[in-house]
Amino acid sequence: MSAFERIFTPENMQFMVKGAGYSLLVAICALAGGSVLGLLAAMARMGKNKIARAIANVYVEVIRGTPMMLQILLLYLGGPVITRTLFHYVFTPNPILVGTIAIAINSGAYSTELFRSAIQSVDKGQWEAAKTIGLTHKQTLREIILPQAFKRILPPYINEFIVLIKDSSLLSTIGAAELLQRADVLGAKFYNYLLPLLFATVAYLVMTLTISYFARRLERRLAESD
């Protein structure tokens, strides 16, 4: 039996595809969580509250100024130490869950600027018109500003999604069962790293290229409605 046949059995293929599914899931959840954090931080940075602004600034600077790997390790390995010391609470963190949270926190810091510049690029007259028809600040954001900012944000936002799919591979180092970690597991099992890693390569490419293909189509559609 060739190495190819030994490694790419139906069970192993399923094992890898499931890993790719986890990678995608991590990226989607991190993108969603990061969007919420990014939007909040963007609002805080543009708002009047000095304390909120300071917290948002520290958040963005700390996250952007340190490696993502470090952030993942800090949360995964450092988190339990903190809960043990402070609350005498001992637990073994779920690597996928904690890793996803770490990536979401990281992504949020990067999307803060994305959101802020998109919101600020909406014409000031839109805020003024909304005010003259009686809309509150919140209603104006929801009804008028964010929908227009969204259109501008879409291309970099989808790029962020692709970045997150790739970043999710960092979770292999804390043993989260995503695509790269599973390639690693198979490689060790069959004393052949090349084939599982090539499989992972193709799987990442299928995910990222599919997303950018649909992103380009969506962009073209949106451009038409202008």
Place this chain on the structure above:
Amino acid sequence: MIKAVHLSKHFGNVKAVDDVSLHIHKGEVVCIIGPSGSGKSTLIRCLHGLEVPDSGELYVNDKLVDFSKDTTKDLAHIGFVFQLFNLFPHKTVLENLTLGPVKAGGVPQKQAEETAIKLLTRVGLAEKANDYPASLSGGQKQRVAIARALCQSPEVILFDEPTSALDPEMIGEVLNVMKELADEGMTLAVVTHEMGFARKVADRVIFVDGGKIVEEGTPDQIFDAPQSDRLKLFLSQVIHM
């Protein structure tokens, strides 16, 4: 209706509005004229809280407007029409009109739509209800903006150079709509360079220069018997047609 008392507003060391007092009465049409940079926009924007005055008081129906708080609700029944329309590009014409009444006024969607269609008919654009602003001409956009202001059931509508961004052939259609509103007894305050409109439609004309009201009176007084040198100079510059 709207009373401004000793209103001032400066930007850096520019006194855009300098101790202006002004009273707009119910049913009155007031036109504000003056050279570019004289503070006309800043003055009319202060009347809707789009600029917060540094000092002075603003009364709407004898109620003092508290600028230290959000003024949106206090000023909800004042309409505003911008030079650049400021329609919401991602909403249809109808949605542009119903948004305020539904979201801020608590009017049921269906009723808001009926009112909106009525008002669109009044400005001659009922057939555009489901179009997006991008597909309209400048004159049509401004008529939609006027209809949007009317949806607030405004007691007064403020205009900041509503025809200055329009191609000449579209100015008439917008001025006609405004004249109809005036004829129906709507209270209007209009910053404008259209001296013909001011002369025909205004009850009172206010000449602003250097952030101050330099002269005010009936159109006849202002255009036929200007007193101050500055107004005479201004008129000689704009009325050379």
